[in-house]
Amino acid sequence: MSDDVRTDIAEAARSFGITPEDYMLPARHLIRIVDQDGTVLSTEEQGAEPGHDYPVPADEDLLEAYRRLVAGRRINDQNSALVRQGRMAVYPSSHGQEACQVAAAACLGEGDWLFPTYRDTVAVISRGVDPVEAMTIFRGDWHGGFDPRQHKVGIQSTPLTTQLLHAVGVAHAARLRGEDTVVVAMCGDGATSEGDFHEALNFAAVFHLPVIFFVQNNQYAISVPLARQTVAPSLAHKAVGYGMAGERVDGNDLVALLAVLERGVRLVRGGAGPLLVEAHTYRIQAHTNADDATRYREDAEVQEWLAKDPVKRMRTYLTDRGLLTEELQSRYEQEAEDIASALREGMNRESTPDPQDLFAHVYSVPTPQLAEQSAMLAEELSREEAS
């Protein structure tokens, strides 16, 4: 670790009155604010300790996040339905993980970037990408459906953790240009075993980049439980090995997630180096529609997590605090319905991708070989049309 990096971490630690080691290590307990029944936990139960305490976000931020949460749940369930109806090839649902999805997008400013995985469609839409464009990838029209630069969102990545390095590169380029861009890079629990996870965290730490690695620990990688991926005390503990800070947070508690990520964004933008945030959550549905989750997990476990549902919890909390009125609730539900119907309409519309597009963007200008192959396909198609 270079001296200036050490100083920045020391500064962050000093601002909290703790040692650099205590700054890097996650708090002893999961950071939580709202219990599963929607009540606010006592300060001790929140897991807060010096350097690891998180103020409750502003009321309007909570309401706005809840609005997106309601939409997120609806998007997940609409997309799963569309898959069942054969309108989409596949959909990895984040049902149960929507609080993480919403928080990952909500913590970012306009100039910041998000690098999501296949599971993170709700985060992508929450960041402002048109829902139908976001679903192009799963409908099977093309491998990506939007311009990443327009929204500062990467195309949902399938090769596990490869996108974390792209996040590092975006942050590094921004830094070289003197911009204070923060990047949130997402991955799952199982993915933390991949080599690129290690390389990305190490690069971010060595180059001291404002990247938040946001791990949704939903307990499984398809069928494989976390105990088969790592015997580390927690995923957040991996941070200290890279010389960065780690934190664990209740991934079904939107209030805690916003609190941790918003403070995280402030810290990394201010130069405290990268951050690893592990959110404990659960994938309520199967890995994808093609998966049979009963082969590797008990229904009792699913029921237990259903009781911790992030949407219900947030609704109760906001209602009890008098922030969420019946009127607001029905407005949010209506907005979610509108998105769902846009999705239905978009996905039910016949789409006919142009075969000539196959050759158009492989290179900036098609090579002579691709031009030949494109002409051959055109000729095949015109013969087909004629017959």
Next chain:
Amino acid sequence: MSTTQNTDAGPRPGSAQTGPDTGEITVAVDAARESTTRAGGAGVPQPRPESPAAPVPAGPVTMAKALNAALADALSADAGVVVFGEDVGTLGGVFRITDGLAARFGTDRCFDTPLAESGIAGMSVGMAINGMRPVIEMQFDAFAYPAFEQIASHIAKMSNRTRGALPMPIVIRIPYAGGIGGVEHHCDSSEAYYAHTPGLKVVTPATVADAYLLLRAAIDSDDPIVFMEPKKLYFSKDRVDLDALREQYESGAASGTGPRAAVESGGAAIARTGSDATLIAYGPSVPTALAAAAAAAEEGRSLEVVDVRTIVPFDDATVSESVRRTGRAIVISEESGFASVASEIAARVQERCFHSLAAPVLRVTGFDIPYPAPKLEHHFLPGVDRILDAVDDLQWED
């Protein structure tokens, strides 16, 4: 360690400046330097290496120096260009290709990364997404394999995936191929892996001038380019004027001709004209092919040598035109022959030139074995004699 005391003189034979911690690399670097002599011994027409006592006269430039100049000029020309990799900063690269760049352009523009090839390639993707033109160095051919996932799954595919919204103007420089007495993992001819991957371009120079021009064009291209540098030619010299090359490139670059056109749509070169048969070669095999042509000329056979230069995009037109004219063709490459670039070239020539061919298209390549240990590599490499044997087999009596 003083690697930058005289940037203009470039690395010289006998001045290996690697520390004790890079012993393995020192061997390879020294071997690459020595190979100038060895390749010359195989009949390659190139100037004799100067001894340290005899100063290099103005004019002769090594391929290493030309590559270094191309990087420096690209860094000067475009603020978006960044160079990074392992040991490319203070040390200037184990082959000194990035010598002096960090000192001249600062460590924001040329810097060392942690040892992680996937990390280097993956980070270059993000930097390209965010508007830069990364030039990354893989230390040796076989050490690029950890980066293959990022290269094949993202660098090659990102433009297509995003319908051109995210082009990947990335150059992946890889010292490749053998002939330097390198130990295992330092001599692979890995071009076929990249050539087989749609979305990548694969470019390899065989001359000092091309090293400069093609690298500049690769850096200016919006497509990702695997730039394969024949390490046995790093310290080969040629009489070129780098200032004139720069001018040639920069004036041509504006009008989109020359090396830029080669990188855009393929640009083979006729390295030697002939009328009886065409030897098709690239990178490290071009000097060998030229030596074979020179030897054949003494026996009265006129061989044309085509330097492929851009494996992808392949210049079918130039190659086919030559073969149709000569009626016979041999493809030469150092790779293992099975499912190789040479196989692809042979197939393309056969498809396009069948009615002009007086004999089957032959391939002279490495054997289908892992690259041999130093004492045995000369059996593996396609040499002049093996090429001349193949020439004899081109059914001259029919």
